[in-house]
Amino acid sequence: MIESQIYSFAPLEIDCSGEWLLYPSSSDGDFRDSIMTIGQLVPVLVEIDGVKAKLIAGRSRVAAAESLGLSVKAIAVIAGDDVSRALIHLEENRSRVADDALKLAVFRYLYSRMDKKELSQRVAPLLGIKPKARDMKLWLEWMELSHDFDGVLADGNIPLAAVTVLSKLSEEDKAAVLPYFKNLGWSRSNAVNFLTWLYETSRRDSKSVATILEEKDLSLARENESPKDGVARLCKSAKQIRYPAFSELLKAQEKIVSEICVGTKWRVESVGNFETGEVMLQTRFKSRDVMQRAIEDLSSIQKSGGWDELFELGREK
Amino acid sequence: MDSKIKIPSHLQGIEKIYVDQTMVDAPLTKRVTSRLPDLPVEVVDPENFPHDEQGEGQSLYLKEYKGKFLRFCPGTRYYHCCGYRIIHIGENCPMACSYCILQAYFQDKVLKVWANQGDLFDELGQAFSADPGARFRVGTGEFTDSLALEAATGYSRDLVDFLQDYPNVALELKSKVIDLSWMDVVKRTDRILPAWSLNAPFVNEHEEFGVSTLKERLEAAKVCADAGFRVCLHFDPIIRFDGWREGYAEIVDMIFDYLKPENIAYLSMGSFRHMPHLKPIIERNFPETTYIFDEYIIGNDNKVRLLRPLRMRQFKFIVDRLRKHGMDKQMYFCMESTENWQDTFGYTPKDLGGLGKHLMSQAFGD
Incomplete structure (x- = not known):
């Protein structure tokens, strides 16, 4: 599948338009500087078709070489079809972080070209997803959607x-x-x-x-x-x-509690989704003075008539 | 009794019979295979049951059960449980009700029947004779429908016959089908409680499949009442839908076209409640079902249940209607709080001497 010989190509001799080049180019100034000072350490992968070399992996290296006027070292692989080209491309980029935008592009590209089982077993691990993980099921479900939501998923929205x-x-x-x-x-x-x-x-x-x-x-x-x-x-x-009825109960509770607790640091909450009428009181203190004040407040608010209303919330007598 | 039967409609989905190696010669196996002679039979090693072979069709599995046959109904401390004891005769049900919890318990379509009846009767005999003064209110309709497989197995008939020797036991046979073939072996009609689930006609028509109609159930209840039995009725699950008042009024009124209040030993009411993971199962199995999108909360038993005021409105409505027909202390709630009892009935289980004790008295006709 891979030849041991290293070829040398002029950048323009390499066709970088393949749809299987799914990872975005990661070329930046530092990378270009590295190629300029140290040279190309790792050959790109190409498939040689007659006189034409189709790029399988290494777009950033080709771009850097082109901008520097250098030739590109390459290893030839035999892929044969677009699926194999994509798989080799993904394998070569395996160490890179795959975000949702990349995963989406990969699954969209391969979904119509492979069966679901193969997609889960061969492609998912290349993107850091376990074949039986819930995420993989979600991706397969997403593939059944039209493309309308792809943009907002890729954007992370x-x-x-x-x-x-x-x-x-x-x-x-x-x-x-x-x-x-x-x-x-x-x-x-x-x-x-x-x-x-x-x-x-x-x-x-x-x-x-x-x-x-x-x-x-x-x-x-x-x-x-x-x-x-x-x-x-x-x-x-x-x-x-x-939840209109539940929201009404919550609203009524908020109103009663705000009246009961006005001017104090006590918080009152109904517990158990109005099943029992039980409430929970909370406050915080970090000194005896504040604690004493809370006790006095509690003594004061316990006289409120609102409690009876609060205990009855949710009941239907 | 053991010759080929006309298969009732709710059993026509059964395509195969599996039999445990150890149950090949069991009397129940011989009876089932002679009643259903056209179905293929496969003898299986219980350790290697062919789960992978199961398709869309149902199968009947005559199994040697090694667990406890007599169990307690699982209750919780927050809500009052009726204290019913379960006789475990099998698992799963051939009918399809959208709200049924068995969908969550059993993922396959294998209808299991415990074929080692001798072991079951031994265990029951020991339990029921240990203290003849102790009374038991038991039923088989917890993990299966009591009578759904009766035409094929005759299980309830055997149980009824066995219990003749235990006057301290009242057996409830709870079902959604009509099968009264067990009646002819009954010697004490006051120890057998035929029971049917009831619901609003809309629920029966839209959420229960392969079951009898409400009219058929009430006609069967009348046959039993006329024969001297007292029957039990269960409104469970009560569900909200557009027109629920009219629907529940209709079924409540319909009951008394067939029965008198004194024919009813007890009548339970329970609002739809379920473990949270049942909801997606219902959604998948019954895509047309919409009551699962009502206003549910997580209750104190960690089960999903309808928001309290909403279910209380339904309870009050149904109880008021039942009272107008003369129903009184036979009515009880399945899994509701003391406060909800008080607000609906005006008394609590404690006022009745405890729900379990009260229902025991009702069952035995004290």
Whole structure:
């Protein structure tokens, strides 16, 4: 598969346009300087087809040599087809970090050319993914999606895990949620929760996600709102839409607690999702004085009539 | 009794019978294979059951069971459990109800039947005779439907016959099918409790597959009541859907077209609850099902259950309706808190002397 002879080519004799060159060129000033001072330490890989050499791996070295007016040392490999060329390319670049954008490019390129089992067993390890890992299942699921979300995945705005929900959405609903990921970067849990809440609401209410987004006015961005605040707002709204009764209980609880605890450092929370009416009180102190004050505050707030209301939250008498 | 039968519709998905090497000569094996003579039979080594060969079709596995046959129903300390004891006769069910927990327990379509009935009867005999003063309320409908395989196995009939010698045991046969073939061996109708699950017609029509209709169940309950049995009814799982009030009102009213309150030993109610990992299984197996997207929370037993005020509204509605028909202390909750008992019934299990004790009295007709 690999010849031992080292060839020398002028850079322009090497065809660097192959689609299998999936890793981006990593050429920078330091690399060029290194080639200039020390020379090319490792030959590039080419496939010789008549007089033409197709590059299999080593784009940065060819680019550096071209800019320096040097020839390129190369080893010839026999690949035969695009899949083999891509696999050799990936193998040669194995030590490089593969981000989601690169993995996406690789899987998109090879998905139509290999069966799923081969993709998991031969390609995944070259990208640092175990063949049976959950991530590999997610990648295979992503391959079934249209390319519409590829850009936001490559940009890091949407996590791969979102595919489990995206794949359940209709084309109309996918189009409706895509804009939320164009300019906002979402964490894995926020993205999955946001999409899940919208999807489940649509199933529960027999309405499309697009209709829900329109009805509930989940605007994409607000003036002077940071991306982080925007994501937090959208998640909160989606959760309220998904859990309206639970959200009402939470709202009632917040109101009662704010009245009970006003002017103190005590925090009160209902525990157990309103199953029991139990509440938990918390405060912090680091001196006897502050502790004494907390005890006095507690003695004072325990007289509030709000407690009875709080204990009854969730009951239906 | 042991000749070829007309296979009921809910058993027509069974394609093969597997028999443990040690169970080839078991009476149950001979009965099943003679009742289902057209099905291929394969004798298997239980250590090497051919799981990989299982396809979409169901199979019946006559197995030598080596575990405990008499078990406690798993309850939790946060919610009141009815204290029912389980007689473990097999696992899995040929019917398909979207909400069924068995989907999470058993990933395959192998219907297991414990063919070593002698071992089962030995264990039960020892337990039930250890203290003849001790009473037992037992049932077989926990890991399987009590009567789903009855046409093929005659298991419940055997059990009913065996329990004639134990008047301290009340056996509940809980099912969603109609099979009354066990009735002819009953000598004491006050020790056998035929039981059926009920639900709103919408749930029966959209979420239960391969089962009998509600009308058929109530007709069968009436046959039993007319024969001197008291029956048990179970509203579990209660589910919210558009029009649930009308749906549950309809089935509650329908009960009393067939039965009188005194025909009912007890009636349970339980809101849909499940281990969290059941939800994706339901989503996969029943893609049309939407009640799983209702407002559920994680309860104190770490199971998913409907938000308290939402399920309480359903309980109150159903209980009010049942009370109008004369139902009273026969009603109980499966796995609800003291507060929810108080808010719905106006009393708690403690006021009844404890739920387990109360239901024991109801079962034995004290």
